[in-house]
Structure formats: structure tokens, C-alpha cells
Amino acid sequence: MTTTPAIALHDVSFRYPGADEDTLRNVNLTIDTADFVTVVGGNGSAKTTLCKTFNGLVPHYWSGDFAGVTEVCGIDTYTSNVAELSSRVGYVYQDFMNQLVRPTVRDEISFSPINFGMPDHAERTAEALEMLRITDLADRFVWQLSGGEGHLTALASVLAMRPEIIVVDEPVAELDPARALEIYERLEVLNQQHGITVVTIEHHAEFIAQFAKSVVLMDQGSPVWHLPVQEAVNRSSQLEAHGIPAPQVVQAVQALGYDQSPRTVKDAAQLIGPAVATLQSDAVADQEEHAAQRPVVAAASKVHHSYRTVKSSLQPVLNGLDLQVHRGDRIALVGGNGSGKTTLLKLLSGIMVARQGEIQVNGINTRSRSATRLSEHAAYLWQHPQQMFLKESIEADIALYPKERKVADWQHLVQHTLQQVRLTQFAHRDGRSLSGGQQRRATLAIGLAMQPTLLVLDEPTASLDITSRDAVISMLDELSDVIASAVVATHDMSLVSEWANRVVVLRNGQVAADLTPRALFDYPELLAEAHLVPPQIAQLGQAVGLSPAPLSVAEFIARFQPDELVGTGWTKSVGVKQ
Amino acid sequence: MARKQRDVLSVEWVKLELIRTAYATRGGLFSVMDPRMVLGWYLILAIIPWFTHNLTVLAVLFVVAAISVALARVGPLILALFVFGLLTEAVYIFIAAIFFGGDLTTIMALLELTLKLGTISMASMAAFVSLDPEKLSDALLALRAPALLAFAVSYGYRMLPILVEEFNTVFDNYRLRSAPPEKPGFLGFRSIAHWIKMAILAFYPIFLNTAQSVRTTVEALETRGFTYATVDQRGRNIRLAYLKVGALDLAVVAVTIILVAGAFWCGQVWPVYHVDLLR
Incomplete structure (x- = not known):
């Protein structure tokens, strides 16, 4: 391959100052330009530390024992510095509200361009606001922002540097699901339309399945594998062992005996076909006392x-x-x-x-x-x-x-x-x-x-x-x-x-x-x-015609009966266990 | 007494007042001036009173400062705190003077000090209420104050509403979970003591929580070129490009200088010193 990868790590190890053992162990990893990568792994698997090597915080800000070579956009991070790397790599923290340091949204976004003395800072700020469609927030005070707006502001503030890579640490953690979905949709646009390489740290399999192009599984300080998303999702039991339960649609479909791992509700609904129309199933009879x-x-x-x-x-x-x-x-x-x-x-x-x-x-x-x-x-x-x-x-x-x-x-x-x-x-x-x-x-x-x-x-x-x-x-x-x-x-x-x-x-x-x-x-x-x-399972229930919607995977399995007339067309190639 | 929602004298009100004060939302004469000139104007009124013992001069300066407070549209909370401070100081001086065997001379001498401090406090209120933290920070930067100090001013203000909110929450927690004194005591003394104790204890969790959250802030500052800007001057130039001294700025400073000169002229014509008052 002739093009330079966005990020390449060769035998990287890192130990925090004062720690007894290495946090990163012999990491070899290549992330291609314009990839949408999700880093997954259990607590303490060094996901965040890994991502901090990308913008030079490791080893320049956290000056522990560093070995190996990290190349970002072809630059060796060890001989570079955080300031130079920050114009290429934007980092949005999990507790993003603490990364907002200026009183208003506009000030916040222009903060980096002004610090780096860029004459076109106003233009960059306007562009970043427009890319995320938050121009109407520009004059708000940061302490007035809701969680979702705060996250978009943090994202815009790194976009103003026109980075080639954006790292987002657990966007879902501090946001409600609808907002998190919105953040992912915007990240997808940045990735597809602007060719920005996106790296996210994530626990939620639904988001991984829907948005990522490839997945890196970390365990004890080094990657176990780096696979295209479909292959990664297929290894649902391995993911589950690392604290990432499979999406509900995958659980449901596999419980019905399929061995595929559909990535969206739509795929799953197509796979299993519509259910037999049932009027009021007994399973649903509400036992609510008055x-x-x-x-x-x-x-x-x-x-x-x-x-x-x-x-x-x-x-x-x-x-x-x-x-x-x-x-x-x-x-x-x-x-x-x-x-x-x-x-x-x-x-x-x-x-x-x-x-x-x-x-x-x-x-x-x-x-x-x-x-x-x-x-x-x-x-x-x-x-x-x-x-x-x-x-x-x-x-x-x-x-x-x-x-x-x-x-x-x-x-x-x-x-x-x-x-x-x-x-x-x-x-x-x-x-x-x-x-x-x-x-x-x-x-x-x-x-x-x-x-x-x-x-x-x-x-x-x-x-x-x-x-x-x-x-x-x-x-x-x-x-x-x-x-x-x-x-x-x-x-x-x-x-x-x-x-x-x-x-x-x-x-x-x-x-x-x-x-x-x-x-x-x-x-x-x-x-x-x-x-x-x-929840995905309720969406799937509705998509296949179960009404009222099922509330759990178990309930879905109990109530779902494929409509033979319509269903055979979809199921003949997969062999349903019955 | 039935509880009801209060719009003044509540924590919420204090928070809003702080924000209004900090961000000069009430407008006023000095808020449209160049922040460097506001600082200069402030220094005139803050330094001059120390050069005289003439009560006439001090009285005129006091009036000038009072007019500035009106022009700056200082909010009720700050104003009330100032009046409260001035009054308690007067009472305290009086009691202290009597108690330690002083006489009218002591009181008069202390009155002079009160006039000076009052003038300076009012000038400070007028100046700093009109300077939102950004302008203050930029003025400091323009006057070659350390970049860290200039940043601390603006960051401190950004954190202020959040810290007040946090304080409110932690205080509520104490209120709901600790036990109030069984009897309020003489003049509610026990209840007041309990409230003061809770207010002090509420600071500790806030310190710990803040210490945890600023780690990200410091790291983020690094990635966003804050250290870089302290070395490279281009960022500073961009940030300060908007500062410009205009006609209004010069007029306000000129009028102030004339008024100060007028005060000293009055002092020459009708000199009054505190020893005169006792004859």
C-alpha cells in the first residue's frame, strides 16, 4: 500500500510514571485514512491510553516510559509535540464539559485557532459551527448548554483545527440515547463527506454495529484483533466476554436459530420476515391491577x-x-x-x-x-x-x-x-x-x-x-x-x-x-x-408486525412465529432450527 | 409559616445576581468603554484618595464614585453588600472606639478612612461590574500581565455559576440528610449555627469533585494550544485586535480628571480636616 495510514503503531509500550506495570503492551495497530474505527474492551484495557498516544499526550504530557514508534499522518509523535499534533488530531473527552474552558460557544470554538495564531480563525469557527449545524448556539454561555449541545460544542472546537483524525471517548456515556445517536450521525457525515478518520471508544454494540467500519478489541493493554465491523459483530460471544453484550437484534435472531449477525433492525427484520398476525397475544395480557x-x-x-x-x-x-x-x-x-x-x-x-x-x-x-x-x-x-x-x-x-x-x-x-x-x-x-x-x-x-x-x-x-x-x-x-x-x-x-x-x-x-x-x-x-x-427489540417487534411491542428478547422469542406464507421466501436459505 | 417560591434572597437569586454582575448584563456607561481605559479610570479613583486628609476633597470624590455606581448600573446584591459592609464598619468602629477608651478624635480619624475606603469600593464596583471577565482578562493581557493570570480570570468566571450550582446541591444534601437542632434556641441561634456548619461542610465535597474534574481541563488546555500561545505572540495579537480607545473613553477619563481636580479646588477653598470638626 502506497498511501500513508492515518495512524500506525509499531511495538508501542507505555508505563505511567510511578506505575508498576505497562499500561500499553507491545501494541501494533494500523488505522487507515477515512476509516471509522471503534475501540472496545473491558474496564482497564487501556482504550483511553491508546487513544492518547494519537495526539501525543502520551508520551509528551504523560511522560512515562515509552517504547516503540507511533506515526500519525506520517509524523513520528515522539519527535513531534502536542501542539503540532493537535492540529491533526482532535480529541473529545468523555467528561467533555470539563474540556470547555471559555464562556461562550463561539469563544470556545475559536480558542484553538486563536492560540495557534491563525488569521482565518473566524472563518474556521463559522465553518465548524456550520458543519455541526449549531450556528444558533454560537452566543450561548457554555454553562447554559445541555449535555448534547455541550458535546457538539466540544466536537466543533476540535473541528475548527480542521483535523484529519477525530477521537471521541465514549460519546454515549454522558448523553441520552437520542443525543448519542445524533452525535454518531454527525460523526458519520464528517467521516463520509469530509474524509475525516474517526476513532471512538464505545461499549454499546448497537452503535458499533450501525456506524463503525472496523473494530479494535483491546485487552490488557494490547489489541486482540482489528477487524472489519461485520466480522467483529459476528464474534458476539467474544465481545460479550469483554463487557460488550451483543445488540438485542443479534441476540433475538441468534436465539431463533440463525447464525447471521444483522447490524441494524432493518436487516434483522428482513432476515426473519414478518410474524403471524396475532390479535391480542396471551403473553401480553396486562396483569396490571387497578x-x-x-x-x-x-x-x-x-x-x-x-x-x-x-x-x-x-x-x-x-x-x-x-x-x-x-x-x-x-x-x-x-x-x-x-x-x-x-x-x-x-x-x-x-x-x-x-x-x-x-x-x-x-x-x-x-x-x-x-x-x-x-x-x-x-x-x-x-x-x-x-x-x-x-x-x-x-x-x-x-x-x-x-x-x-x-x-x-x-x-x-x-x-x-x-x-x-x-x-x-x-x-x-x-x-x-x-x-x-x-x-x-x-x-x-x-x-x-x-x-x-x-x-x-x-x-x-x-x-x-x-x-x-x-x-x-x-x-x-x-x-x-x-x-x-x-x-x-x-x-x-x-x-x-x-x-x-x-x-x-x-x-x-x-x-x-x-x-x-x-x-x-x-x-x-x-x-x-x-x-x-x-429498545431495539421493541423496534424489531414492530418491524415484523408484533403489536403491542415486545419489551424483552425473551418475550420476543416467545411471541414470534414466522409467517410461513411470506416468511419462507426469506428463511429458506438459512435453515431455521425448530 | 407556609413555604413559597422566592425570587429574591434565595440561592438561585444569588447565582443570577453573580452572573448578571459578572457579565455586565445590565449595561451601563463603562461597559461600552475600552477595558484598558476602564482599568485606568479605576486606578485614578483608587489611588487619589490616599494623597489627602482633606475631608472636603474626600467627600466630593465619594460623590463622584457614587455617581459612577449609578452610571454603571450596579445590581442590588452587590450594592446591598456594600451598604451593609459600610454600616457594620461604622458601628464596629464606634463600639471599638468607646470600648478601648477612645474619644471623638478616634472616631473622626476613622471616619476619614471609611470615606476613603467607601470611595475606592464604589469605584471598584463600577469598574468591575462593567468589565465582563473576558474584557478584564484581555485588558490584563494587553497590559502585559502573565497569560496565566489573564486566563485564570476568565476561567474562574466560567466556573463560577457551576460552582454555585454545585454548592447549592451539596448544601441541599446536607439539609435533607442531617438532622436539624430539636429546638431553634434563643433567637434561632441553634438553627443559624446549624446552617453555618452545613455551609462550611458543603465546601469539602466541592473541592474533591472539582479536583477530579480539572484533570481533563488541564489536559485539554494542552491539546488546544494554551501553552503554545504563551510562547507564540500571534494568538495574543489576534485576541487583542479589537481593543481600541475611542472618543468616549477619552471623554470619560477627561471628565473624571476634571472632577478630581475640582475636588482638590473645593478642598483648597473650604478645607475641612477631621481635627477641625472637634473645635
Whole structure:
């Protein structure tokens, strides 16, 4: 091959200063120009360190023991420097909000070109804004941006350098699925139309299958293989062993006996063909008991709320909202950004009171008690676990409430709660030093130890990898008899379909719909408005004509019967096991 | 007492006020001036009061500074803090003077100091409320201050709303999870002590969280040429290209100088020193 590859690593090893062993071990890897590569691997497999060799942060910023040769666009990174390499390689961090250093979006994007003294900095800034179609955000302050907008800003700020390579570290981690999809679509455009080499670090097989051209599997500091995406997806069991469960469509199709690994819902639907039209399958008969018969735990009536803006005007958030939460409810509160989810949660837990309208929790009007006293009835769990770690160890954090409020036998309660969330062995660690999934479980334990009637959680599965997310969901499920009722604000459709028994959709500050998770997936327009992406299995169910949509792979398998008349045409070449 | 949503004297209000102050959203005379000239103007009013003991001069300067505060449209929070500071200082001086066996002479001498400090504080408010952090940072850069200082000013302000928000969250956590005192105590003394304790404790988690998040920031700065720009001057030139001294800038500084000269003229004609007041 005559053209220079975008990135070439020869026998690269690296050891962080003060570390006992090499983080990168003898890495040999070639990434072609205009490739769309996804780097996958378990925690601690050195994915991020690998990507930091591309822009020279390793070994120039992290000056550990470096051996081997890294060539980026034909430049040896060892003899180059971070400044020179940054004009070729753009890096978007997983915690991208911390990479934004300037007050406004425009300043942020022009920051690099100005630092490098480029006379055409204004042009480059406008171009980067236009490439990602965020010109209307240009004059916003960065602290006003939503997660998705922040990510696009970080991406635009590296695009302003007109890089040949862009590295994006786990875009899905801090974004809701709809936003993450949008980021991937823009990356695809950058890759296809502008020929930029894209490298992402990713856990979600769905995104890998849909967008990547090739996949690098890392394990213990070196690549296991680097394969075209279809071959990589075919090795689903190997990926699963490294913490990347196969996409639901692959699981479903393979459970039906096919050996292909379709990469999208459409491919899968074509492969297995339409299902026999069934009217109301028995499997779907909703065993929902009548909610109205259960006692009311919390009630909001005609609640109006609004915030002051910097310019002193009022920004309405809730507009005459009515909601009743019954004992035993597991409510998923969904809706787009700014639809008032967090506000409603804070009102329900008594942290704030509404401008108009009343909220009752356990029969107590929230206006009549202080937030300090209301926390005996409702516990609020913040979205970012580290904001809830006030003490030196998670044990002390869990004990804070029962100890100070003199709950009888609080020591036992704390130990029991630690066991429930399986964190006993980490009891003495500072919460901040735990992994993402453990942090969530620790905050859950803090909430449980408050023994609330109503547990209120803001995005409990956000920024978790799939394995940790599934662990949190199943833990919430296990604890459902401990928690009388729970309201969860979320974008995570796995949480909705696997945990919730009631979905409340907020729109324009009102309840737009109040239904079962199953029913939700039958309203595509409702989903789109609330920035929700149904789980792949529900999409596949709909694509093959199963109505209502299935909520899990197991349910899909149980309900799916290929329509022989139509189906044979599709299935004859693959041999269905029956 | 029934709880209700408050728009003033709440954490949310403090946050909004800080933002309004920091980004000069209220406009005002000095916000349209060249930031270097604003700094120069500020230095005039900040240094001159130290060269005189003449109360007439100081009184006129005090009035000039007060007018500047009005022209700069300083917000209520900052203004209230200033008035509060000035009043408590006066009361404290009075008590201290009586307590330590001082007499009217001491009070008058301290009054002079209060006038000077008041003038300088008001000039600072007028200047820094009108300079958004970017302009301040650029002015510092233009005046050859270290690049790191200039950057710290603008980055500090960017972090401010986020830190206030974080403080609010951590404080709420303490409020919900710790136990309030069983009885409020004399004049709510126990409750107040509890609140102060929570407010202090709330800083520790914020320090730890921030320490964790700035690691990315420092790395990102490196990749985005921040260190490069401290060596290479082209970036500095581009950043400062917009700075221009105009007619308004010169007029404001000229008027200020005339007013200061006028103050000293008044001082010559009607001299009053603090010892005079006691005769």
C-alpha cells in the first residue's frame, strides 16, 4: 500500500510514571485514512491510553516510559509535540464539559485557532459551527448548554483545527440515547463527506454495529484483533466476554436459530420476515391491577412553576400539572430536555415548592413542612453521585441520615443496606473512588437508609456502561418490595421497559400521556417528541408486525412465529432450527 | 409559616445576581468603554484618595464614585453588600472606639478612612461590574500581565455559576440528610449555627469533585494550544485586535480628571480636616 495510514503503531509500550506495570503492551495497530474505527474492551484495557498516544499526550504530557514508534499522518509523535499534533488530531473527552474552558460557544470554538495564531480563525469557527449545524448556539454561555449541545460544542472546537483524525471517548456515556445517536450521525457525515478518520471508544454494540467500519478489541493493554465491523459483530460471544453484550437484534435472531449477525433492525427484520398476525397475544395480557385501588402516596394538583432567567423574565416549566402516585407505582418520568422532569421530582420531594398549586406527600402539604422534615417521607437521589458523597466513606454517607435523626438501631440498618446493594466490602472507601456502577448503588443505599415512602431518582442509569446499567436496573427491581413507590426521571428505555410499571410523558409542563411501558412504544410521535429511542427489540417487534411491542428478547422469542406464507421466501436459505 | 417560591434572597437569586454582575448584563456607561481605559479610570479613583486628609476633597470624590455606581448600573446584591459592609464598619468602629477608651478624635480619624475606603469600593464596583471577565482578562493581557493570570480570570468566571450550582446541591444534601437542632434556641441561634456548619461542610465535597474534574481541563488546555500561545505572540495579537480607545473613553477619563481636580479646588477653598470638626 502506497498511501500513508492515518495512524500506525509499531511495538508501542507505555508505563505511567510511578506505575508498576505497562499500561500499553507491545501494541501494533494500523488505522487507515477515512476509516471509522471503534475501540472496545473491558474496564482497564487501556482504550483511553491508546487513544492518547494519537495526539501525543502520551508520551509528551504523560511522560512515562515509552517504547516503540507511533506515526500519525506520517509524523513520528515522539519527535513531534502536542501542539503540532493537535492540529491533526482532535480529541473529545468523555467528561467533555470539563474540556470547555471559555464562556461562550463561539469563544470556545475559536480558542484553538486563536492560540495557534491563525488569521482565518473566524472563518474556521463559522465553518465548524456550520458543519455541526449549531450556528444558533454560537452566543450561548457554555454553562447554559445541555449535555448534547455541550458535546457538539466540544466536537466543533476540535473541528475548527480542521483535523484529519477525530477521537471521541465514549460519546454515549454522558448523553441520552437520542443525543448519542445524533452525535454518531454527525460523526458519520464528517467521516463520509469530509474524509475525516474517526476513532471512538464505545461499549454499546448497537452503535458499533450501525456506524463503525472496523473494530479494535483491546485487552490488557494490547489489541486482540482489528477487524472489519461485520466480522467483529459476528464474534458476539467474544465481545460479550469483554463487557460488550451483543445488540438485542443479534441476540433475538441468534436465539431463533440463525447464525447471521444483522447490524441494524432493518436487516434483522428482513432476515426473519414478518410474524403471524396475532390479535391480542396471551403473553401480553396486562396483569396490571387497578392502580386506583391502591392508596395515594403523593399527589400534585394544578402545579405551575417557572424559573427566573438571567434577563429577569420568567421561564415557565410546569403548566398546571396533575399527577397521582400510588403505592406500588414504579413510574418512569420521560420527556425532552426542559420538559420539567427534574423540577417535578424536586417538587415531589419537597426540596422546592411550586409557585402555584399544591403537592401532598403522605397526606402532608409540602408547603407546611421544611424540606428537612419532608425528607422523612420522600428521598431525592441526584443525577451525579459524587454530589451526594459528603463524608469520607460510603458507610458514613449511608449512616448520615439514620444516625443524625436517631433512627432506632441505625448501625444494623446501615449494614443491612450495604448488603442489599452489595457494597459491604467497599464500606470504607470514599464514594468518589468507586466505579460508576458502584457509585450509583451507593447513592441508592443512601436513599434506602432514609426509609422513604417515596423514592425519587434523577437519571439513575445515565453515564453507565451496559453491564453496570443492567446491574442497577436489576437492583432496583429486587428492591421494589422495600421501596413503597418510586418515580424515576429517565431517557433510558431499558429502564422503562424492564423496570417501570407506569410511564408518565411530560410535554410543555403537563402530563401528555400516562400509560404502560408497552403502550408507550406504540406511539412513535410521542417517543420522538420526548427524545426517546425504543429498545431495539421493541423496534424489531414492530418491524415484523408484533403489536403491542415486545419489551424483552425473551418475550420476543416467545411471541414470534414466522409467517410461513411470506416468511419462507426469506428463511429458506438459512435453515431455521425448530 | 407556609413555604413559597422566592425570587429574591434565595440561592438561585444569588447565582443570577453573580452572573448578571459578572457579565455586565445590565449595561451601563463603562461597559461600552475600552477595558484598558476602564482599568485606568479605576486606578485614578483608587489611588487619589490616599494623597489627602482633606475631608472636603474626600467627600466630593465619594460623590463622584457614587455617581459612577449609578452610571454603571450596579445590581442590588452587590450594592446591598456594600451598604451593609459600610454600616457594620461604622458601628464596629464606634463600639471599638468607646470600648478601648477612645474619644471623638478616634472616631473622626476613622471616619476619614471609611470615606476613603467607601470611595475606592464604589469605584471598584463600577469598574468591575462593567468589565465582563473576558474584557478584564484581555485588558490584563494587553497590559502585559502573565497569560496565566489573564486566563485564570476568565476561567474562574466560567466556573463560577457551576460552582454555585454545585454548592447549592451539596448544601441541599446536607439539609435533607442531617438532622436539624430539636429546638431553634434563643433567637434561632441553634438553627443559624446549624446552617453555618452545613455551609462550611458543603465546601469539602466541592473541592474533591472539582479536583477530579480539572484533570481533563488541564489536559485539554494542552491539546488546544494554551501553552503554545504563551510562547507564540500571534494568538495574543489576534485576541487583542479589537481593543481600541475611542472618543468616549477619552471623554470619560477627561471628565473624571476634571472632577478630581475640582475636588482638590473645593478642598483648597473650604478645607475641612477631621481635627477641625472637634473645635
